[in-house]
Amino acid sequence: DPYGLEPKRHPSLKINSQKPFNAEPPPSLLADSYITPVELFYVRNHLPVPLVDVNEWRLTIEVVGLKPIELSMDQIKKFPKHTVTTSIQCAGNRRSEMSKIKKVKGLDWGTAAIGNATFSGARLYDVLKAAGLKDDEIKAQHVQFEGLDTDPANVPYAASIPIEKAMDPKGDVLLAYEMNGAPLSRDHGYPLRAVVPGVVGARNVKWLGAVYVSEEESSSHWQQNDYKGFSPSTDWDTVDFTKSPAIQQLPVTSAICEPSENEVVLVKNGKITVKGYASSGGGNKIVRVDVTPDGGQTWYVADLINPEKNKPPHHWAWSLWQVEIPVRKGQKQMELWAKAVDSSYNTQPESFKNIWNLRGVLSNAYHRINIKLKH
Ligand code: MTE
Numbered sequence: 001d002p003y004g005l006e007p008k009r010h011p012s013l014k015i016n017s018q019k020p021f022n023a024e025p026p027p028s029l030l031a032d033s034y035i036t037p038v039e040l041f042y043v044r045n046h047l048p049v050p051l052v053d054v055n056e057w058r059l060t061i062e063v064v065g066l067k068p069i070e071l072s073m074d075q076i077k078k079f080p081k082h083t084v085t086t087s088i089q090c091a092g093n094r095r096s097e098m099s100k101i102k103k104v105k106g107l108d109w110g111t112a113a114i115g116n117a118t119f120s121g122a123r124l125y126d127v128l129k130a131a132g133l134k135d136d137e138i139k140a141q142h143v144q145f146e147g148l149d150t151d152p153a154n155v156p157y158a159a160s161i162p163i164e165k166a167m168d169p170k171g172d173v174l175l176a177y178e179m180n181g182a183p184l185s186r187d188h189g190y191p192l193r194a195v196v197p198g199v200v201g202a203r204n205v206k207w208l209g210a211v212y213v214s215e216e217e218s219s220s221h222w223q224q225n226d227y228k229g230f231s232p233s234t235d236w237d238t239v240d241f242t243k244s245p246a247i248q249q250l251p252v253t254s255a256i257c258e259p260s261e262n263e264v265v266l267v268k269n270g271k272i273t274v275k276g277y278a279s280s281g282g283g284n285k286i287v288r289v290d291v292t293p294d295g296g297q298t299w300y301v302a303d304l305i306n307p308e309k310n311k312p313p314h315h316w317a318w319s320l321w322q323v324e325i326p327v328r329k330g331q332k333q334m335e336l337w338a339k340a341v342d343s344s345y346n347t348q349p350e351s352f353k354n355i356w357n358l359r360g361v362l363s364n365a366y367h368r369i370n371i372k373l374k375h
């Protein structure tokens with residue numbers, strides 16, 4: 001069984017698939033801390049978790065036109081240690097809401113395939129410079145990351161990012177060996193993973209074995225034939241994956257984490273408290289979250305929790321938010337909607353209908369929940 005060596009997981013995680021392991025925390029726990037604890041951080045594995053002996057392990061780095069080099073963990077740790085707090089979100093986060101409109105193909109994620117953590121490691125920028133990459137090398141267009149996790153045909157997980165992101169001195173792309181101050185856990189990429197702030201989870205390759213600076217994007221299934229958006233009218237008979245670009249930066253999203261769908265909420269002083277998260281891609285910051293209890297007749301502006309100092313377009317962390325919503329005397333139920341606005345004034349679409357796509361990615365419409373009220 002290739003899944004015989006999987007690590008132990010936290011019992012609070014809600015499992016979407018056991019082999020490969022895919023799980024997300026309860027939303028109420030997610031909204032409890034700005035920094036998501038490692039054991040509650042969603043896990044998205046496509047393949048078995050590799051068992052890596054760090055003493056044997058080496059990272060191969062191959063810059064187009066140059067001889068490949070190999071680095072040990074000790075050598076990677078000799079580069080200046082850089083620390084970044086960033087959210088990481090799966091392209092399929094909130095897919096289950098989109099699939100209610102019409103079925104989509106993919107894991108049935110709720111609202112918690114996202115987390116916010118502090119990662120430390122070497123800057124990819126520093127390592128690639130040391131490997132001989134020149135700023136004006138025109139053949140250097142993409143940076144491919146290859147994992148050590150492999151399918152039965154021995155094909156590894158892999159993905160790539162554009163060179164513009166990799167070589168942006170303020171892009172904060174890391175070869176990370178620590179998460180929240182401790183060595184990476186096995187599920188989150190031990191001993192080394194790519195952390196690409198502002199970019200979809202799929203490019204944050206875990207269990208790194210090799211980095212290739214190349215003229216071409218990664219040729220992997222996950223870069224070419226998955227993680228792309230399409231029109232609502234595109235179906236599995238007509239889809240042509242060469243026609244859409246690979247997802248890199250995710251659009252703005254938000255979710256209500258507390259209360260949860262169908263929860264009975266106790267009204268205090270004529271009000272209830274509503275909490276959640278909001279996040280945007282490409283280094284955009286969340287500037288506002290609006291919540292309505294009456295189908296958009298009245299919007300209440302939430303308080304944002306966001307200690308990050310980095311300014312857009314280099315702002316990487318999510319925002320948590322909280323707002324008090326007034327309740328009418330005797331009101332028995334409420335439908336809450338939330339939407340976020342980012343620093344480019346992008347906001348979320350009102351419904352899933354016109355953003356529906358066959359893979360259920362980019363599922364960022366207003367989050368809506370129904371609750372019951374107890375006075
Ligand atoms: N890297 C490898 N090697 N194998 C994988 O299956 N999954 C990707 C990415 N990196 C994956 C990977 C996807 S789709 C996501 S959303 C993130 O890892 C999830 O990171 P996490 O499990 O640390 O939350």
Ligand code: MO
Nearest residue numbers: 090091201202
């Ligand atoms: Mo993902």
